[in-house]
Amino acid sequence: MLPSRDKLTGCLSSSWAMQTVAGREMSSKNCSIESPSFHSVRLVAEAKLPTPFAEFRMRVYRAADAKEHLALFLGNPWDSDAPLVRVHSECLTGDALFSLRCDCGAQLQSAFEKVAIAHEGVIVYLRQEGRGIGLGNKIRAYSLQDQGDDTVEANRKLGFPDDGRDYLPAVEILRDLGIERLRLMTNNPRKLQAMARYGL
Numbered sequence: 001m002l003p004s005r006d007k008l009t010g011c012l013s014s015s016w017a018m019q020t021v022a023g024r025e026m027s028s029k030n031c032s033i034e035s036p037s038f039h040s041v042r043l044v045a046e047a048k049l050p051t052p053f054a055e056f057r058m059r060v061y062r063a064a065d066a067k068e069h070l071a072l073f074l075g076n077p078w079d080s081d082a083p084l085v086r087v088h089s090e091c092l093t094g095d096a097l098f099s100l101r102c103d104c105g106a107q108l109q110s111a112f113e114k115v116a117i118a119h120e121g122v123i124v125y126l127r128q129e130g131r132g133i134g135l136g137n138k139i140r141a142y143s144l145q146d147q148g149d150d151t152v153e154a155n156r157k158l159g160f161p162d163d164g165r166d167y168l169p170a171v172e173i174l175r176d177l178g179i180e181r182l183r184l185m186t187n188n189p190r191k192l193q194a195m196a197r198y199g200l
Helices: 104-118 135-146 151-157 168-176 189-197
Strands: 018-021 041-050 055-063 068-074 084-089 121-126 182-185
Touching (some): 041 168, 104 182, 121 168, 168 189
Parallel strands (some): 084 182
Antiparallel strands (some): 055 068, 068 121
């Protein structure tokens, strides 16, 4: 197991799409860095994972709330200056059931393809279904969407925040892999802000 990194450094570039997270690319006045309590995830298992794209290494991390998150990595991303990283939140309907309500499955497949082409990178798979509200509540939200609500409206009607996902486990997993800088594959500004807030 690689050593965890304890030092918080850096901030986040404000550009879009594939982002480079790096301290020297922004002045400290443009962001505030939050120091979390580390080690809320612990490594419990590791094995090879052959896929149609490449043979990845897979690590399972257990969080304090008993959820088990995954890190799938190719090559030695900890040796790279800024490896490709996808932080993907679980979406059973999109990832496994081919739902056309979202593009989660397509985003996950694209991440596998890009990491395989680069021969190096990390996919962090967070077990926080339905933007953090769980599968049952997500399907309840789907029912409201069938009646005309969008995702945010449906979540609010059910008493949930617009987006309840927590990216701290992903930050801790990346630090456990020895990653301080990364190129983040995302179009989600909240995810970018989380990476900055925790200092990657």
